[in-house]
Amino acid sequence: MYNSNAKLIMFLLLFIIVDTAYSEGYTITEATAYTITGAEYFIDVDPGEGNGTPLAPKDDAFDSSLEQIDMSNLKLPQDLKIGYHYLYVRMKNQDGIWGLASRQLFKVVGTKTIQAAEYFVNYDPGKGNATPLEINNGKVDISDIDTSDLTVGINRFFIRMQNSEGDWGPARQFDIEVLERPTMQAADYYVNTFPESGEGQPLNAYDGTFDGDTEQFKGILDTANMDIGTYTLFVRAQNSHHRWGEVVSKQFEVRLPPHISGRVFTDIGGWKNLSISNAHVSLAGTSYSATTNDNGDFVIMNMPPGDYTLTINSPDFYPYTQTINWTGKQPIQLNLPPAERGQYTRSDIEKIIRKYDPSMDEKVSLEEAIHALKTVSGFLEE
Structure with a gap:
């Protein structure tokens, strides 16, 4: 868009035509003053003499050799483009001869998109x-x-x-x-966090060779030392231009394989649900066994399906047995309460004295003996 009412500079035009006499050598004989009888203007492109837009004198009459042209009503074409343009004005004398066009630079302003x-x-x-x-x-x-x-x-x-x-x-x-179409040349993986070294664990091409723009990978993820829980596996591939592609992730869960697990506990002296640690838990007639931890927990794994006799042995409790059927598919969770022996031999007491003699004087006070007996029975922790 532009301002069609833009004010243009008034032209004071002096039209003087020099008469020439023709001879063998184009000689100027004299300068003659003419009367201006017409005026016109055009923009940028000359349409030809007499084909421009007519202009009027300010005094309403072309009757002298010096005229002022009224430019106040000059209108620019609606299709005039934004930018710089030239306005040309020329005049004609009484003999119908047009003078040279005088030009003026102007600018149409607006916004182009x-x-x-x-x-x-x-x-x-x-x-x-x-x-x-x-x-x-x-x-x-x-x-x-x-x-x-x-x-x-x-x-x-x-x-x-x-x-x-x-x-x-x-x-x-x-x-x-x-670049030439790349092929895959390497792949690696990492778990949970990107390694500081910038390199994950390498993966192999499934067919043995990285030679295509798409590949299947194979590798071994060792979960033996991983805690039970949920993890995120990240995999990425590198092409022959040494550029790493998008990282793909997937969650996985580390679980125990099918197993027999449980807790060994006892009720003694009015105290309920006391853990029995260091108890030996085994499947009779096999090499499958475990030892309870401080919480009395145990896990036995990797045995074939079948019927088993589970046995618990502890120096302070009577042996405990239970028959179980192991399908090999679903875990078995057991709560096992072996009975307290209740009586101790002289040898047991001597072991207690040697073990629970905090003063190291080979004498056990009543308080120390009570503490030792409670510890043996599972009443107190060592």
């Missing part, structure tokens, strides 16, 4: 003939540009835009290097 865009690669097909691009809110969207047909090497990529007045701007060049 992008209405179209296109791109081409390497060779220009001509303005408006290239591949169109989408315009979103005055911005050129290049996300859908197809580069699949580009040749390996440097490709010259050009973008140009057209404004709201239909004018195409110059094409801007960008160089795009197309």
